[in-house]
Amino acid sequence: MSETISLLPHKIIGVAVIWNEQDQILIDRRRAGGAMGGLWEFPGGKIEPGETVEECIKREIYEELGIEIAVGEHLITIDHTYTELRVTLTVHHCRHLAGVPQAIECDEIRWVNLADLEQFAFPKANVQIIAALNQGVGIGD
Numbered sequence: 001m002s003e004t005i006s007l008l009p010h011k012i013i014g015v016a017v018i019w020n021e022q023d024q025i026l027i028d029r030r031r032a033g034g035a036m037g038g039l040w041e042f043p044g045g046k047i048e049p050g051e052t053v054e055e056c057i058k059r060e061i062y063e064e065l066g067i068e069i070a071v072g073e074h075l076i077t078i079d080h081t082y083t084e085l086r087v088t089l090t091v092h093h094c095r096h097l098a099g100v101p102q103a104i105e106c107d108e109i110r111w112v113n114l115a116d117l118e119q120f121a122f123p124k125a126n127v128q129i130i131a132a133l134n135q136g137v138g139i140g141d
């Protein structure tokens with residue numbers, strides 16, 4: 001057996017599926033012109049050295065959206081290779097606690113119902129996140 005050693009850059013990302021009181025999920029639209037520009041995503045970002053994934057998610061969500069959340073259960077971890085980049089996405093269910101989300105580092109944000117996620121264009125890796133959500137798991141279920 002042979003193994004391929006990847007020379008692609010590898011980003012390790014904490015990702016939040018943030019639920020509100022109406023059981024809606026927060027999604028944001030990546031900035032036009034940047035990597036994967038214009039696509040929708042679940043908010044999150046790179047895990048910094050010494051940080052747990054939970055700490056990363058809480059920090060990123062405050063930086064990107066200006067809101068407080070509680071980071072809950074792990075949903076799924078996805079390893080996906082794009083043409084020029086490998087990503088590991090560690091996804092947690094989160095609960096919105098306080099603040100109105102602001103589009104600080106993205107072009108647009110929306111609260112959407114789980115059933116409506118399929119109407120938005122996401123990066124390829126997100127197919128697996130959305131499938132996991134559809135397999136029937138909300139916080140506390």
Ligand SMILES: Nc1nc2c([nH]c(=O)n2[C@H]2C[C@H](O)[C@@H](COP(=O)(O)OP(=O)(O)OP(=O)(O)O)O2)c(=O)[nH]1
Pocket residue numbers: 011013014015035036040041042043044045046085087089123124125126
């Ligand atoms: N936050 C988030 N990132 C995602 C999702 N799906 C997906 O493929 N990604 C990818 C896109 C980016 O390559 C990476 C997220 O990293 P990032 O947002 O901090 O990176 P970036 O593209 O802004 O790059 P940089 O300028 O900060 O280096 O993971 C998702 O649902 N949420």
Ligand SMILES: [Mg+2]
Pocket residue numbers: 043044045046
């Ligand atoms: Mg980000």
